[in-house]
Amino acid sequence: MSEIIFGPLLGLENDQLYSFCVLTRSGSPLQLKIADKLYPAKCLAQTPSGFFWRAEADLPVKQACRQLSYSWHRQGETQALATQDNVSGWRFTVPGKQAPLNIAYASCNGFHHPRDKDKEKQDYALWHKMHLEQEHQPYHLLIMGGDQIYADELPMSPSAPHLNLWFKSSERQKLQAADSPEIHRELDQLFERQYFNTWGQADIAAMLASVPSIMMWDDHDIIDGWGSYPKKKQRCPVFQAIFHWANIYFRLFQLRGMQAPLLDGKDHASYCVLFRRQLIVAMDNRSERRIKRIMSKQHWQLIHEKVDQLGPDADNILLLSAVPVVYPDFERVEKFIGFIPYIRQWQDDIRDHWRANGHIRERAQMIRWLLSEPMQDFRQRFILSGDVHVGGFGQLCHNKKNQKLPGKTPLTWYQLISSGIVNYPPKRWAWPVLRLFMDSGREHKKGEKGWFCHLFRLGNKEKLLRKRNYLHIRIQENHSQLSWKTEALDIKHKVEAD
Template sequence: MAYPITRRRDIAPLLGPVLHFRGTGGGDWHASALYVLERGDEPPPALTVDGGPPAARPRHLARHRDRDFWIYDFSVPQDAGETRVGYGLAGGERHYVAVPGLSEPPRFAFASCNGAEDEGAFAQPGFRNARWAHLFGRHRTRPYHLLLHGGDQLYADAVWTDCPSLVAWRSLPARDRLTAPFTPSMAEQVEDFYVGLYLRLWRQPEIAALLASVPSVMMWDDHDIFDGWGSHPEDRLDSPVFRGVYGVARQCFSLFQVAMDPAVPAESCWGAGIGTFTQGFRMGGVGLLALDLRSERRPDRILSERSWSELPRWLDRLSGVRHLLLMSGVPLAFVNLNAVERLANALPGQMRLEDDLRDQWRSYAHEGEWLRLLRLLGDHAVRRRVRVTVLSGEVHLGYSAVIRGPGHQIWQLTSSGIAHPAPSRVYVEILERLARGVETIRDGLTIEMVPLPGSGRHFIRMRNWLEILFRDDGALAAQWHVEGETDRLVRIVPPPPRPEG
C-alpha cells in the first residue's frame, strides 16, 4: 500500500521521535524513529531525511486505546567526517542528529537508573532531570552519536499500588496469591500503567530532547519490569499474576525501548531467536554487545544454557573490532557482599535487601556463572587481541575497576544514577572500606577497585552520567559528569594489544 504524504502543520506526536540505533553497513548509519500518534483513519505522513534516500514510510507497530505506534526505518550515508542531518515527519517539526565519519569511532554517552522507588524524591522543582539537562547541554556543544541506556530507564514498581486489581490481589492470603489468575481486568490496568508511565516520563522536555537527537541502545534491568524481577522466590515468579505483569512489561519494553514487533525483530536484536533482547553492533573498530540479563533470570541463574551456547558466537560476530563494549546492567566487578547477603537471608523482613543482593553477579548464587563469563571474556580478549570494557549501572554509584587475568585486562566502568537520588554516606563509607586492596578470585584472576584520579576514593556518590570517547592511540577516555562537581573525573582505559605480526 502506498501511503500518501499529507503535509499537515498540526502534527503533534503524543511521543517522539525516539531514535533507536540499528547499526552500520554499506557505508550507511541505520536508525529507526518511533512516534506515538493519536489514532487516525489515515496513515501518518512519511519521514524525510536530509541527503538520504526517498522518504521513509511508516510501519504500524501497535495500538493502545486511541494511540497508534509507528516506526520509521531510515539510513544516512556516512561521509569521511562527521555530518549533521535533519529529519522529521513531512509537515512536522524538524530534528537533527550527528552521524560519525566512516573512519571515526562514535562518541558515546551512557546513563542508567532514570527514576526512584519513590517518585516523591523528585518533589523539588528541576531536581529530577537536572543531569539530563546537563547531558543535553554537552550534546549541543559537541554532539554524541550514541546514547547507551544501562537499565532502569523507568521505575515501574508502583504497578502494584496504582492498579486496583493488583492491590486487591495483594490483599489475598499468600497461598491464594500464588494460584490466583491474571484476569483481563488486571491485564488492561497493567498495560495502561506501563504505557502511561513511558509517555509521562519520556515526554519530559530534558529527556525528550535527547531521545530525539541521539540514537539510543537500551537494555533493561529489574525496575523496567518491577523491583527484583528474576530474584524473587520461584513460586512467586511462576505465579500467574507475576508472569502476567512480566509479560505486559516485556511487551512494552519491546515497543518503547527496542521499537520493534517481537514477531518481526530488528536485525540488531541477536537474541530474538531464543526469546531475549540481547543486541549487537559493530562500528568500525568498536563493537557493542548489550546483554539481556533479565529475560531468563531466576534466583539460581542469570542466563539460560541457550544464551550461554550463543554467547561465543555473538562474540565471534564482533571479531575484528579493536575495542568491545559490553553492556551488563549489573556490574561484573564490584566489592564482595556475600557476607552481607548471607546475613540478610538469615534475618526476617529483609526481602528487598535480599533481592538487591541476589541481583549481583557476585552473589554466591551466581558465582559459577560469573566466573564462567569472566573466563569466556578473558579467552576472547586474548584470542582476538581485543580490549574488553564493561559498562554498567544499577548500584547508584560511579566507579571503575579492573579484572586482571592471564594475558588480559577487563575494565569495568559504572555510572548511576542519572536521576536516582544519591545513596547514604554511611553506605558509601562501608563500600569504601570493602574496596581496599586487590582481591584474588581464582584461576589467576584478580579484581581491583581503582581509586578515582586525584581523590584516593573509589566511589562517586552523587548523581552522574558517563561520557566515552576514543583517543587517536586507541585508548578509551571515560569521564563522569557528576552533580555539583567541577573537577574532571577521567579514567583512561589502555589501548588494545597490538595485532600480531
C-alpha cells in the same frame, strides 16, 4: 491538537541503519523525511493512546561527520507533524568514518517511590547537563544500561484497583490468584503511562530524539527484583502478566521493534551491534534470570558465536552488563540478611549481583570467556554497568602469575560503572553500613585460568563515587577518554589501547 503524542525515538540498528519511531493519535499512514528523501513508516502496534510507527533509513558511512534533519509527515502531505510542545523538526549527527566517537552511558533513570521525587529539587539536572553538552559537542550514541523507567509505582497507582488489590493481599493469596482481563488492561495502560511520564521530560525527550540509542533493560523496567524471587512467586499468573506487558513495552519503546540484531526473538532480547568498528554486546540479564541462573547455556552460546562472527571487523568491544562484574562482594550480607531486619528488604538486590552465591559459577564461566584468546584481538575492552547507584572504575585481567609467563600478552578489561542519572546515591547513614558488609572489590582467583580484578579510586579517597552521574566515553584510535559527569564536577580518566 498535536498529532505526535510521544517521541520521536531515534535508534541504531547497525553501522548504517537508523530507526525512527513515533506514537501518533491517528492511524493515517506516515512518512519520515530526512533532508529531501522520504522513507515509509510501518505501524507496529496500537496502544491505549495511539499508533506506534517505525521507519528505517540506511545512511552510508562518509569520511566527514554530518548533521541531518528529519520530520514526520502524513502520506502525501508536506506539513510536518508536531508534538504537544509544537516541535516538528529534529537533528542528529552521523559520525564520519574515522571520527572519534562520543558515547553517553546512563542508567537508573527514575525513583523507587513517588515520594522520593519530592526529595530531589532537580530530578533531571544531569539530563539537562547532557542536553547542553549535546548542543556544543554532539553525541553519536546514547547507551542506556538498565532501569530506563521505574515500574515500582505499579502497586501504588490509583488507576489500577485490581492490581492494587493483588499487591495488598497475602503471599498465599498472591500465588493462588488468577490474572484477569482487568489486570491486563491496567498493566497495558500503566506501562505506557510510565514511559510517557519518564521519557516525556523535556531534556530526556530531546536527547532520545536527537541521539540514536542502544538500550537493555534491568529489573525496574519490569518490577523491582525481577528474576531474584522464589520460583513460585516468579511463576504465579499475575507476576507473569506483569512481565508480559513490561516485555511488550520494552521491545516497543526501548528496542523500537528491533528484529535483525536480536540473537533470539522469543526467550530473551540480547543483541550485538557493530558501529564504526565498535562491537556493542547488549546482554539481556533479566528475561531468563532465576535465583541460581542469569542466562541459559543456549543464550550464552549465541552470544559467544555472534562475538566470534563480528569480532574480526571490530577494533574494540563494549559489553553491556546491567549489574557490574567487577564489584565488591556481599557474601557477609547474604549470610546475615535473615537476622538483620533493616537489611532484609535488600535481599532481592543482593541476589541480583554477579558475586551472589547463586551466580558465582556462571560469573566464573563468563570471566574465563572474557579472558579467552579470541578477546586478545580487541584493542580496547569495556564492561558497561549501572544498577548500584554509584560510579566506579575497575580492572579485570589474568592473575598476576599468568601475566608474567613468557609470550603472554596482558589482556585487560575495564569495568565502567555509572548510575544513577536520576536515582539518588546511598544515604549517608546507609553508606557506612554497606562498607561494613562488603569487601574492597579486590579479587585474586589463583590457578591457570584464574583472574585478578580490583577497583581504582575515582579522583577521591573512595573507590566508589557516591554522587548521581552519567558517563561520557570518547573513543579514539589509540586511547579512550572517560568522564564521569556529576552535577558539581567531572572526573576524568584516560585508557590506552593494547
